[in-house]
Amino acid sequence: MRPIRPWKHLAFNQVPDVENRIHSDEGARRYGFKGALVPGVTVSAYLMHPGAEAWEKDFAERGAASVKVEHPLYDNRPFSATVDDAENASFENAYRATLIDEDNNACANGTVWLADRLPDPPAMRGDPLWTDRDTQAPCSREEMERLRDTGLRAVRFPFVEHSEMASYLRDPEEMAGPFRPSDAGYANPAFMLGLTNWALATNVYLDAWLHLQTDHQYYAPVPPGAELIAESRITDLFNKKGHEFVDLEVNVFFEDGSAAMSARLRAIYKLGATKRNRITR
Numbered sequence: 001m002r003p004i005r006p007w008k009h010l011a012f013n014q015v016p017d018v019e020n021r022i023h024s025d026e027g028a029r030r031y032g033f034k035g036a037l038v039p040g041v042t043v044s045a046y047l048m049h050p051g052a053e054a055w056e057k058d059f060a061e062r063g064a065a066s067v068k069v070e071h072p073l074y075d076n077r078p079f080s081a082t083v084d085d086a087e088n089a090s091f092e093n094a095y096r097a098t099l100i101d102e103d104n105n106a107c108a109n110g111t112v113w114l115a116d117r118l119p120d121p122p123a124m125r126g127d128p129l130w131t132d133r134d135t136q137a138p139c140s141r142e143e144m145e146r147l148r149d150t151g152l153r154a155v156r157f158p159f160v161e162h163s164e165m166a167s168y169l170r171d172p173e174e175m176a177g178p179f180r181p182s183d184a185g186y187a188n189p190a191f192m193l194g195l196t197n198w199a200l201a202t203n204v205y206l207d208a209w210l211h212l213q214t215d216h217q218y219y220a221p222v223p224p225g226a227e228l229i230a231e232s233r234i235t236d237l238f239n240k241k242g243h244e245f246v247d248l249e250v251n252v253f254f255e256d257g258s259a260a261m262s263a264r265l266r267a268i269y270k271l272g273a274t275k276r277n278r279i280t281r
Contacts, residue, residue, distance in 0.1 A: 002054040004083050004095045009046070011038045011101075012170050013075035014190070030208070033072055040069040040211030041193035043108045045168040047097040048189045050083050051112045052176030055093065060178045060186045060221035062118050067110030068213045071101070078102050086111050121219050121259035122251040127154040127231045136205040139269055141237065141244060143204055148234035152203045157195055157228045165191040178221065187222035196250040196265040199232040209269045212245075216263035220254070227255045235264075242272025 013036050044067040052059040073079060079101050086094040094113035101107050130153035137143045159166075161181065166172070168190040173180050179188035193214050200206070222228065229252070236247035246269045252261040 001056075001058075001093070004050045004054050006081055006083050007050060007053075008078065008080040009169060009174070011046075011073050011075055011077050011079055012042065012168065013038045014042065014165055014167070035074050037210075038073040038075055039165070039190065039194070039197075040108075041165065041197065041214075042168050042190045043067075043069050043073050043099060044110070044193055044214060045189040046079065046081055046099055047108060047110050048112050049168075049176050050081060050097065051093075051095065051114075052178060052189075055114055056177050057184065057186075057221065058114055059176075060184070060218060062115045062218060063112070064115055064215075064217040065110055065112040065189075066213075066215045067108060069108045069211065071105045071107040073099070073101055073107045079107070086113065091116055115217065118219060119217065122253075122262050124229070124251070124253045124257045124259075125231055127151065129153060129229070130155045130202050136203070139204050139206050139209075141270075144234065144237050144244075144246060144269065147203060148237060152199065152232045152234070154229055154231045155199050155202045157198065157230060159187045159191065159222050159224060159226045159228060161185075161224065163191060165194040184221065185224045187226070192216070192218070192222065192252070192261055193263065193265075195228065195230045195252055195261075196232070196248060196263050197267070199230040199250050200246070200248055200265070200267070200269070203232075204269075206269055208271060209267055210271070211265070211267050213266040214263055216261055218261050219259040222254075222260055226260075228260060229253050229255065243268045244270035244272075 082098045084096045086096045091113040096111050098106050099108040178184045178186045232250040235249050238245050248265040250263045
């Protein structure tokens with residue numbers, strides 16, 4: 001294994017036209033941001049890049065991370081990711097990382113590691129799949145409570161070259177080794193964590209919302225052409241500083257029912273009027 005090294009690059013907003021208007025200039029500016037936000041899952045991938053470069057395929061097979069996004073990162077702006085030893089780490093291979101923007105703001109921080117031995121994988125429940133006959137209701141606290149009580153539909157996602165979030169950099173060949181199309185071309189962390197967002201946004205209509213935090217564990221690499229099924233459930237809903245938060249548990253499986261990833265997501269699904277050019281925790 002190679003050493004964990006800091007790195008720097010230009011941020012990439014892959015989805016300026018997505019339904020989540022926080023990733024568009026006009027939508028983000030309505031909430032006091034300077035411009036379109038780079039997706040939180042992409043910011044998270046930047047903190048995992050040093051580990052994926054060092055651990056290569058091992059990271060896609062048994063990598064894990066806990067990441068919090070705390071400040072916006074803007075498209076095409078420079079950033080750097082610092083790395084340090086993870087204090088009191090339970091794993092032999094682990095590091096702490098912080099993402100710093102050009103104004104020296106700490107945009108995100110987290111711990112990234114390789115599981116010495118994989119934890120027991122989640123089991124597929126067989127939740128009903130979302131179909132074209134299903135309809136999204138507009139997001140509200142009442143609707144989120146209903147979905148918490150009734151359950152979310154499972155969602156099918158193919159991983160192909162033209163998938164949204166298929167690259168966390170403008171040039172896919174600059175991603176970490178196992179994710180490059182010229183290498184194994186495995187699904188990168190931005191795509192995999194993006195499944196947590198899409199699992200929720202498929203079940204309910206969300207206008208502008210913020211991905212804040214994920215904890216996840218890989219169980220197997222996801223090759224090109226794989227069909228994935230995400231099962232999810234709402235575990236908590238709460239209000240803080242005028243914003244409506246959701247905690248979501250998401251398990252991702254291959255078609256044969258074997259686990260690809262388990263994750264927990266925290267997001268602001270409805271922004272309050274107090275938003276002023278920062279991400280409120």
